[in-house]
Amino acid sequence: AQRVTQPEKLLSVFKGAPVELKCNYSYSGSPELFWYVQYSRQRLQLLLxxxxxxxxxxxxxxxxxxxxxxxxxxxxxxxEDSAMYYCAPDLRSRGSNYKLTFGKGTLLTVNP
Amino acid sequence: DAGVTQSPTHLIKTRGQQVTLRCSPKSGHDTVSWYQQALGQGPQFIFQYYEEEERQRGNFPDRFSGHQFPNYSSELNVNALLLGDSALYLCASSPHGAPLHFGNGTRLTVT
Known part of the structure; x- marks a missing residue:
């Protein structure tokens, strides 16, 4: 089955520390992959x-x-990196526009 | 540019009723996609409209239908509402072939 997994629901780090948010996917073929971010009280936006x-x-x-x-x-x-982060592969049909499949997200908290 | 705008922002309906949500895409964007985001979950793809036709569809029942108008705006209709339809409904627009820009969503509560 096609699936995207973000294993950490919550991740807390201190300011200045390295951070890694994990995303694993299970799909046939090679989908294009995205990260979207949602800051508090803001809309979902493309990160990269x-x-x-x-x-x-x-x-x-x-x-x-x-x-x-x-x-x-x-x-x-x-x-200011504290936000919800979503991994999202594109599973569009051939000839169609982007069809993103989102993971459940990881809530990152960066502590002072 | 106002970006993607959705209306209304909040809505309360009773089980069995019908609801229509509206989306105005960002200027220059001709493709509109709709997503459902339940509490604590990532957005789930409902369907996508381009050139006034449904082009792609996710695993949602026929109770979910939509429409795209010549000015690229779109509506999402849900019939026979269930309690489980309570969610944040997100509209995303894009130029064809480009990544998505999301609206702030409509919060639907079904009682």
């Missing part, structure tokens, strides 16, 4: 997508096809 290989707000994510993982990392967490 693996094909662009950009670093947004200091976050990076490497696609590991062997482990079928797409973990989100940041070397030094900031208090």
């Amino acid at each position: 997508r693996h094909i662009s290989r950009e670093s947004i707000k200091g976050f990076t994510a490497d696609l590991n096809k062997g482990e079928t993982s797409f973990h989100l990392k940041k070397p030094f967490a900031q208090e």
